[in-house]
Amino acid sequence: MPKDPVTRNDVAEYAGVSTAVVSYVVNEGPRKVAPETRARVLDAIRALGYRPNATARALRMGTTRTFGLITPDGGNPLFAELAKAIDREAAARGYVVLQTSADGDPLTERAKIAELLTRQVSGLLLVAPTADPSLDDVEVPVIAINRVLPTVSSVRPAYREGARLGVEHLISHGHRRIGLVIGGAGHPERELGWRDALEAAGLAEGPVARATFSREGGYRAAQTLLESQPTAIFASSDLQAIGVLRALHEAGVDVPGDVAVAAFDGTPETEYTWPPLTVVRQPVEQLAREAVRRLIEGEESTEALTVPTELILRRSCGC
Amino acid sequence: MPKDPVTRNDVAEYAGVSTAVVSYVVNEGPRKVAPETRARVLDAIRALGYRPNATARALRMGTTRTFGLITPDGGNPLFAELAKAIDREAAARGYVVLQTSADGDPLTERAKIAELLTRQVSGLLLVAPTADPSLDDVEVPVIAINRVLPTVSSVRPAYREGARLGVEHLISHGHRRIGLVIGGAGHPERELGWRDALEAAGLAEGPVARATFSREGGYRAAQTLLESQPTAIFASSDLQAIGVLRALHEAGVDVPGDVAVAAFDGTPETEYTWPPLTVVRQPVEQLAREAVRRLIEGEESTEALTVPTELILRRSCGC
DNA sequence: TTGAAAGCGTTACCAG
DNA sequence: CTGGTAACGCTTTCAA
Secondary structure (H helix, E strand, O other): OOOOOOOHHHHHHHHOOOHHHHHHHHHOOOOOOOHHHHHHHHHHHHHHOOOOOHHHHHHHHOOOOEEEEEEOOOOOHHHHHHHHHHHHHHHHOOOEEEEEEOOOOHHHHHHHHHHHHHOOOOEEEEEOOOOOHHHOOOOOOEEEEOOOOOOOEEEEEOHHHHHHHHHHHHHHOOOOOEEEEEOOOOOHHHHHHHHHHHHHOOOOOOOEEEOOOOHHHHHHHHHHHHOOOOOEEEEOOHHHHHHHHHHHHHOOOOOOOOOEEEEEEOOHHHHOOOOOOEEEEOOHHHHHHHHHHHHHHOOOOOOEEEEOOEEEOOHHHOO | OOOOOOOHHHHHHHHOOOHHHHHHHHHOOOOOOOHHHHHHHHHHHHHHOOOOOHHHHHHHHOOOOEEEEEEOOOOOHHHHHHHHHHHHHHHHOOOEEEEEEOOOOHHHHHHHHHHHHHOOOOEEEEEOOOOOHHHOOOOOOEEEEOOOOOOOEEEEEOHHHHHHHHHHHHHHOOOOOEEEEEOOOOOHHHHHHHHHHHHHOOOOOOOEEEOOOOHHHHHHHHHHHHOOOOOEEEEOOHHHHHHHHHHHHHOOOOOOOOOEEEEEEOOHHHHOOOOOOEEEEOOHHHHHHHHHHHHHOOOOOOOEEEEOOEEEOOHHHOO
């Protein structure tokens, strides 16, 4: 039996008050209500099973208390972790997150942004967006995560310094020929960090393999890299590192004995690879908190906030 | 400059028509509009950058074309994969998914359900819910995924048959002492499947270790199991299997030489463990498609739909 | 302390 | 084929 929804009117009638009073009770403001009236209203709400209609509220108020979140790929553990952290952070502040994936396609990304705007989200969180959305006139705050865009506020890990940290650690183990597995164009920072470390140590540049940010990509890249006989490999993402490990195992290469490995990202699964991966951990929690904070507080600054990374030593580097 | 949003009124005025006509044009119905008028309206829309307000539409129509999705843990790759598939499926039908995580806490789960209902979602997808939501009066369709609830429609993989399939395969490799890593109470099916296979082969029951559905849980469980010297281990989830592998490696046990391993779930990361895992693959795409279909078509049946699993042979079983 | 009523942007009915 | 308009459920000002 599809009983139609209980509205504020029903509650008002049942309690013998006006809808205004119901509103005052539900929102605990903006007017005070006599305790006795209040009790009657609360009773009515319970008796009728009234649930406020957030849609109507949003229309009236002009805000939905909803954020739109777009990740390039919901299957990437890093993005899943970020999404989770953002959801938690937003929920704690009374916001709800509309999460969706752009499937790595710029067109899909634009379409999803439009869809979210139509739904009157109060703000947009874009993880590693491919394009600058401000070309379209977006009237809500936007924040880019893990990618710096010219016209919007952004938050990202210290890619360059982090990569440098990781590679320096590899160098400290005595490696002098350190390969790099890196994504395609548009992600120069980790590569620069790797180069920084090499130069500072007076080392020649090791081999570089470009691949997609995926296990498969890392797997293929490692097979290429192996021909140059590096003694260590730094992967620009977890997923790639996992592919690297598989390629190494298949080739009968001992890790870290023959080749040491370290990676950027540090999602939980890197603790359970074999051997466990030494990683430069992205500050996921902080990125999420900071992104949500900026969105809610309407921070206008388009200056990128860079959050430090953390080096986590495990066995894959030789430690 | 925060220019206020362009409304249907603005468009109507600009185009010199009534708001009704604008509506007809935007929705391509329910009345026909003269081509010339139509063109004027479309021009106005473009010129003004008009974007329909889905909130107002939802209020008027009584439907938001939004689904609420609650998973127990956004960090679990299986749920991430499911969420992704559901998002894709829903998007293809013009729906958007409000995704959130219950963090494995029944209270949080209830709170999130209430929040989503407040927001007038058109349907609720609950992944492995802990409680039956129909206790509260929910007026939208609900579907449970991967858990059968008495009063709501549900969709889930063939847990029992799948587990049996996996264990039978282990038996076909000649194993006679097959341990089981399984979740706590409330998930009897995979255990039954394991037992089915053992009984059918006339084997004594192998050791059982109960653990949380996590890498950590699998790791600990395997350490316990090892004391009973099984020659094979079947894990009831990927995450646990990954923990099992780590425990085995640390103990210097060769996989699959000394102990073979197989797991239930089959998320992408199992292809890149070492050795790659033989898995009983959950039919994620079908589960998602079927769940969304039922929700949209308002299928009332509370009969559980069971979708077959697929055995994927890789190296961890000895193949 | 409470009630009446306007109005948020939309859809769709009823007239014309 | 098009215009005017009521209604969706809510918040909040203004008046009582």
